[in-house]
Structures are given as structure tokens and as C-alpha cells.
Amino acid sequence: MRRGLAIAAGAGGAILAGSALALTLWVRSLPPLPRAETLPVSVEVIDRDGRLLRPYATADGRWRLRARIEDVDPRYVRMLIAYEDRRFYEHYGVDPVAMIRAAWQLIAHREIVSGASTISMQVARLLEPRSERTLLAKLRQMVRAIELERAMSKDEILSLYLSLAPYGGNLEGIRAASLAYFGKEPKRLSRPEAALLVALPQSPEARRPDRASDRARRARDRVLDRVAGDIGIPADEIAAAKTDPVPARRLAMPALAPHAADQAIAAAPDLSRHELTIDARLQRALELLAQERAAMLGRDISVAILAVDHASGEILARVASPDYFDKNRAGQVDLTRALRSPGSALKPFIYGLAFEDGLAHPETLIEDRPTRYGTYAPENFDLTFQGTVSVRKALQLSLNVPAVAMLDRVGAARLTARLSQAGGAMVFPKGEVPGLAMGLGGVGVTLSDLTMLYAGLARQGLTLPLIERRIEAALARPPRRLLDPVAAWYVGNVLIGTPPPENAARNRIAFKTGTSYGYRDAWAVGFDGRRTIGVWVGRPDGAPVPGILGRTAAAPILFDAFARGGYLPERLPPAPKGAILATNGKLPPPLQRFSDDSGGSRASDRVRIMFPPNGARLELASTDGRPEPVAMKIAGGIEPMTVMVNGVPQNRGSGRTIFFDPKGPGFVRLTVIDGKGTADSVMVRVQ
Incomplete structure (x- = not known):
């Protein structure tokens, strides 16, 4: 008898060891998980x-807008975690408590009452979508979730969920859904709006508000009922939230x-x-x-x-x-x-x-x-x-x-x-x-x-x-x-x-x-x-x-x-x-x-500045640290004349040679206007 038990125990141990080895080899054979930054996103x-101002759909026609946890109303985040994964910040990708609860409910009710997928597992599925729904596929999600938890922070994983979750049609991510259904960014959401956005990814096509508003409303109300106690929403507020209509159509993107x-x-x-x-x-x-x-x-x-x-x-x-x-x-x-x-x-x-x-x-x-x-x-x-x-x-x-x-x-x-x-x-x-x-x-x-x-x-x-x-x-x-x-x-x-x-x-x-x-x-x-x-x-x-x-x-x-x-x-x-x-x-x-006009005078008789010529560069001489006056020579024109330096009239003095005092290096505009209103102007640089 003892010998038989020993043999059975040995066989069981061998099977477990072999299974563990096979599992290890299978995990190692998995290709690297696709990196989030390699996924196409809306420009x-x-x-x-x-x-x-304006988003652009991806090449395959999807609206996928990146989202961070700080881009979303906090009440939505609390509602999402309470509904989808209440121990999100405690587990390491897989929630054993949720798995045991789901298995017990399956045995007791002979149907699936609640799932055991964590938010991390859902993100793994979104990064590596697979059509089959088998035990092996679920095991793969669990492995990938653990990989995500080792490589990323909780907020980074949650941000991935906010960017990738499906909301029906070509809408992916909470920002695209909020813009399409409510015409606004998800920074400020009402309680019924937040509940609807929590409910839609569970069955995005069946619950699309623009095609199945009754199903969308019932799903939203279930979310409100389930999370009410967890996040402390009074019964009267839940009742008021349920009276809010769900959007009946999609809005155009900005x-x-x-x-x-x-x-x-x-x-x-x-x-x-x-x-x-x-x-x-x-x-x-x-x-x-x-x-x-x-x-x-x-x-x-x-x-x-x-x-x-x-x-x-x-x-x-x-x-x-x-x-x-x-x-x-x-x-x-x-x-x-x-x-x-x-x-x-x-x-x-x-x-x-x-x-x-x-x-x-x-x-x-x-x-x-x-x-x-x-x-x-x-x-x-x-x-x-x-x-x-x-x-x-x-x-x-x-x-x-x-x-x-x-x-x-x-x-x-x-x-x-x-x-x-x-x-x-x-x-x-x-x-x-x-x-x-x-x-x-x-x-x-x-x-x-x-x-x-x-x-x-x-x-x-x-x-x-x-x-x-x-x-x-x-x-x-x-x-x-x-x-x-x-x-x-x-x-x-x-x-x-x-x-x-x-x-x-x-x-x-x-x-x-x-x-x-x-x-x-x-x-x-x-x-x-x-x-x-x-x-x-x-x-x-x-x-x-x-x-x-x-x-x-x-x-x-x-x-x-x-x-x-x-x-x-x-x-x-x-x-x-x-x-x-x-x-x-x-x-x-x-x-x-x-x-x-010049009053019929010849061009040679019009007032003109002979020196300095337009565009000239004048060396600024100084005596005892003070700039020396610069000469300006005038020809033609009819008295009286007005001389302006940078638009400011000057005391002209006498004769056709006028001296002005530059204030320092820089550009200076010199203008002379004669008694008939004809004028000449030059721009020079004093250096």
C-alpha cells in the first residue's frame, strides 16, 4: 500500500514537474508582446x-486617440476599477480571488456569472488580439498580464486601457468614444456618461448607443447599480443618473x-x-x-x-x-x-x-x-x-x-x-x-x-x-x-x-x-x-x-x-x-x-541731400568721449528749409551745410523739406 502511494506520488510529481517544464518552455517560446508605441494611432x-483641433483616422479607418489617466475624469476611473477590477492596485496582473469566485459561480450556477479578467489581462488581449476563446488563450493573457506588470506601472497600464478599449464601430479609446458620443473630451464626465463608457467595452457592438440605445442604457444602469456601494453613490443619485438619456447618434470628430x-x-x-x-x-x-x-x-x-x-x-x-x-x-x-x-x-x-x-x-x-x-x-x-x-x-x-x-x-x-x-x-x-x-x-x-x-x-x-x-x-x-x-x-x-x-x-x-x-x-x-x-x-x-x-x-x-x-x-x-x-x-x-510737385522747377533745382548719400556708413569720431557733429550738405530747393533727424525738426543754422549730433551708433534718417514742400530723405548708418 505504502509502496503504491509512493509510486503514485512519484508519478504525480513527475507529471507536475513535466507540466511545469512544458509551461516554462511554452512561455519562453512566446514572441515579445507588441509594444504600445508601435500601434498606429490617430494623428x-x-x-x-x-x-x-482636429484628429485624423488611422490608415485602417480607426479613431484611436492616446489617453493618459490624467486626461480622464477621476469619477470614471473609480467607477471603472470598481466594476472591472477592484483589486487592480493590489494584484500583479492576475487576481486569484476573482478567479476562485468566477469558478465557484460557474459551478454553482452552471453559467458564467462574472469574469476573472483583470484590466491588465484585457490590455494584454488588446495588444495581442486573438479570436479564439480557449483555456490556452486565457493562460496566454495571464502570462502577458504578468509581463506587463513587470514592465510598466499601474497608471501606465491603465493609460493603455484608456487608449485601446473598444467602443463600437471604429472607435477605440475613451477619448474617441467621449468625443463621438458626447462631443467633448473625457476630462469632465457626468456620472451617467462615465457609467456608459465603463459598460461599452464589455460588448461594444451589441451595446452601441447609436444602434442599440436600449441595450446601452441597461448596461449603463447595471454599472451604476454594481458600483454604487463600492464608491459610495447615494440611492437618489443613482436613480437620477438612470433618468439621463443615452446618446442616440454619433457626432462628427472635431x-x-x-x-x-x-x-x-x-x-x-x-x-x-x-x-x-x-x-x-x-x-x-x-x-x-x-x-x-x-x-x-x-x-x-x-x-x-x-x-x-x-x-x-x-x-x-x-x-x-x-x-x-x-x-x-x-x-x-x-x-x-x-x-x-x-x-x-x-x-x-x-x-x-x-x-x-x-x-x-x-x-x-x-x-x-x-x-x-x-x-x-x-x-x-x-x-x-x-x-x-x-x-x-x-x-x-x-x-x-x-x-x-x-x-x-x-x-x-x-x-x-x-x-x-x-x-x-x-x-x-x-x-x-x-x-x-x-x-x-x-x-x-x-x-x-x-x-x-x-x-x-x-x-x-x-x-x-x-x-x-x-x-x-x-x-x-x-x-x-x-x-x-x-x-x-x-x-x-x-x-x-x-x-x-x-x-x-x-x-x-x-x-x-x-x-x-x-x-x-x-x-x-x-x-x-x-x-x-x-x-x-x-x-x-x-x-x-x-x-x-x-x-x-x-x-x-x-x-x-x-x-x-x-x-x-x-x-x-x-x-x-x-x-x-x-x-x-x-x-x-x-x-x-x-x-x-516742385512748382514747375527743374529736377536740378529740387532740394536734395548731397552728403551723406543714401545708405552711407559714417565713422563716428569723438573728442573727449563725446561724438563729434556730422555734416549734412544740401543743394537746390527754396528757402525756408526744415531739417529733420529721425523725424525731429532741428535748428538748421545758416548756409547749405548743416551739422547734427548723432546720439550714438545706429541708423539715422535725415530729411530736408524746402519752402515749396519738396523733400529729400536718406538713411545712413553711424558706426
Whole structure:
């Protein structure tokens, strides 16, 4: 008897040893568990604060968004653990207590009452999906769960579950499910919402709310009943939660800033996460504004809006069309980068150069009378003339004749060069060269470039290249010179007094409108002390829109865009040093009235600076540590003359050689204006 027991014991031991050896060999034969980072995930485009702008489905059409435990409402996490794996933070991948309970219930009820899969085992199954439901498959999950527990923390395993759990159809992960069913990230979930998201992965297809709302509701209610005691939910709150309806349909995934998102992915196709400078809240508000106004303006009319932080050059919102999927409006065309005629929107830069050169001041008087330049005779929009007006009024009323007269003195080629130097590309029709017509829109420019140039006015004459990808913020972007600070401030000071649209507040936004020839494009661009916003309205195909005007079509959108920005417009900066704050009668005589010609004098008789030449580099000499005066020689012109250094009038002295005291190394603009109002200006560098 004893011998038989010994033999049996030995045989049993041999079997156990053999089984253990076989199990060990089988475990060692398993291939490495797929790493989570190798699984394809949805590409995400996010805003400046990490909010989702637009996700993209994976190559196989799945919405799989990465999630971390901190991305999810804590009440959902507590509910999930209480329902799925209450000893999650205690076991090492396999819960023996749950296995014994499940086996006992199976024997007692002759059916499966509860499972024994831990969250770690479910993650193992999601990482290594297998169709068979056998004891060997379950054993494999257990082994893989233990491997996961050895390699990862509990929170990392839970984050994997949150990223991979199935929710029906092509939805994987709690973020995709929350966006599809509730239209929001799972950061803040109601109790019934959390319970539904706990229930769905158990049977994702059978419980899909959009196809089986009754089953989804019953599953949600079972979760609420089971976890109520574990996490301490009062009975009345459970009852209230059960009255909440389940969503009956799926919502579309977010698609904010679709053009910007597409372009970011095209620029860096290997990244799975793209960070933009866009503000999701402002983007959403301006997209809604564009949709509303486009619908009011007409079926084929489109709207584009660009909002910029002019201190940094970062794009805060870019609405490239009212509806990305609207074929009538060519919704997928980026109209912020389309070449269009700016109409009168370039006039502020004409006046800015005139201010910089000392040709005019905002209070200078200028004539608005019929004028001819060869065969070109500009007319005002309303075909009337105002007579003698101030430069301030001429710009605020967007009078054409004074602007062309000013451009004739400034020079169209010089204006083009200055705008291009500042980063604003001016595109002329084939075979055309800069001419006086560009002052009224005879040139092509994009909304992006025009908004950047206006941001330069707000930055007191310095432009920054606009950026939209956060990775670009770290790159060196030296500012470019548009105007000197005084001239830029003069322009802003004039534009803030432009009459606003009907029912809009005055003196809040410095803005200018424009309407292109043939009523094809309507513009409004403006800035306060914080942001610059540009608006374009028109047809994507460039066809005329009878009656469309910048003032009536684009300007109201501009003011609404500022109003929806969520802050009160900030004041413009104070006048910089050198600005002349005076009425017309107290200006230097040459600045009291603008002269658009030399009074019939020969070119050789016009005032000009003979020395130093434009672009010269002057060595700064010093005596006893003090810079020595620099000579400036003047020829031509008619007395009296006014000399300005960096826009500040100087005591001229006598003769045609004037000395000025440089304040130190740097750029200096020298300007002389004679008694007839003709002027010459040079820029030199003192070093």
C-alpha cells in the first residue's frame, strides 16, 4: 500500500514537474508582446493650450486617440476599477480571488456569472488580439498580464486601457468614444456618461448607443447599480443618473482649423502630434462667425479671417473658408493665402512713407481736386471731391486723389520695395511694373501678408514673419523694418479715428477697409494694442459680386471678430519720442500744406541731400568721449528749409551745410523739406 502511494506520488510529481517544464518552455517560446508605441494611432493637431483641433483616422479607418489617466475624469476611473477590477492596485496582473469566485459561480450556477479578467489581462488581449476563446488563450493573457506588470506601472497600464478599449464601430479609446458620443473630451464626465463608457467595452457592438440605445442604457444602469456601494453613490443619485438619456447618434470628430491642420501634417508627415499656435476657443468663435456671415451674404460668397498676436507674430485663428466641405464655396481652398487685389487697403503704407520722409503730418492739409497724371486721372469712389482736407481726414475717408498724389511723391517702386522688405510680397500682373494704380489696388497680395503688414504698424514699424506651428516659435525670426516708429504711430493714430460700421464703438480699433476694382474683393484689417485681425470677403473664383464693399461687408465682420475674442480692445501704445502732437497752424511751415510737385522747377533745382548719400556708413569720431557733429550738405530747393533727424525738426543754422549730433551708433534718417514742400530723405548708418 505504502509502496503504491509512493509510486503514485512519484508519478504525480513527475507529471507536475513535466507540466511545469512544458509551461516554462511554452512561455519562453512566446514572441515579445507588441509594444504600445508601435500601434498606429490617430494623428492629432492641437492648439496652443493642448486642446484638440482636429484628429485624423488611422490608415485602417480607426479613431484611436492616446489617453493618459490624467486626461480622464477621476469619477470614471473609480467607477471603472470598481466594476472591472477592484483589486487592480493590489494584484500583479492576475487576481486569484476573482478567479476562485468566477469558478465557484460557474459551478454553482452552471453559467458564467462574472469574469476573472483583470484590466491588465484585457490590455494584454488588446495588444495581442486573438479570436479564439480557449483555456490556452486565457493562460496566454495571464502570462502577458504578468509581463506587463513587470514592465510598466499601474497608471501606465491603465493609460493603455484608456487608449485601446473598444467602443463600437471604429472607435477605440475613451477619448474617441467621449468625443463621438458626447462631443467633448473625457476630462469632465457626468456620472451617467462615465457609467456608459465603463459598460461599452464589455460588448461594444451589441451595446452601441447609436444602434442599440436600449441595450446601452441597461448596461449603463447595471454599472451604476454594481458600483454604487463600492464608491459610495447615494440611492437618489443613482436613480437620477438612470433618468439621463443615452446618446442616440454619433457626432462628427472635431475639425477646427482644417486648412492649418492639413498644412501642418504636410510639413511634418512623420509626427503623430502637431502643436499649433492657434487658440481653439477663438478659432471656433471665428469659424462660426464666418459661417453666419457667409450665409447672409450669399450662396457663393466666401469669408476668410486671420487673427494674429502682433507682439509675437503667432497666428491665433485662421479661418480659410466658412466651411471646409462646402463645394459651392471651394471650401478646401485656403483663401488666406490666395492672391487678391487689396483695393484701398495699401493706403496706410503710402501715408506712412510720407510721414517717415517728412512730406506730411496727419494734420497737413492736402488737396482733393481733379488731378491728372499723364493719361491717368484718379477719381474718388463716390465721384465727388472734398476740396482741401487734412491728411487725417483723407485717409479716414479713403479718398483716392490725395492717396495717389502722395504715392506720386513717395514713389510706387519705393513703396513696393519697402513692403517686400518687410515681408509682404506684392505681385503685379505679368509685364506690369509698380505704378500709381497700385495705391488703389492694382497689385496682388494675400490676406496673410496684408495682416502681417498691419501687425507691423501695431508693432511701431517692425514686422515679424507669421508662424502657426509651435516648433517655429523657437527659430530666430529677426524683425523687419516697415516704417520708423513715429510714422507707424501716426498711421495708427489716424486709423483709430476711422468711422466704424453702424452700431460699432468708436476709437477702439485702428482699421482700414478696401474694395477691389469690379467689386471682386472686400477687405477690412485692423488692430488694437494686442491683436491684429484681417478679413476678406468675396467669391473664391474671383467673379464680381455687385455691391460688395469693404465697409459694409468686411468691416462688420472685423468688429465682430474683435468682440468675440473674449476681451476688451486694448489701447494702442503712447506716442513715441519724436512724434509731433500739434494742430496744423503749429506745424513747421513745410508740413502745413502738402505740395505734390516742385512748382514747375527743374529736377536740378529740387532740394536734395548731397552728403551723406543714401545708405552711407559714417565713422563716428569723438573728442573727449563725446561724438563729434556730422555734416549734412544740401543743394537746390527754396528757402525756408526744415531739417529733420529721425523725424525731429532741428535748428538748421545758416548756409547749405548743416551739422547734427548723432546720439550714438545706429541708423539715422535725415530729411530736408524746402519752402515749396519738396523733400529729400536718406538713411545712413553711424558706426
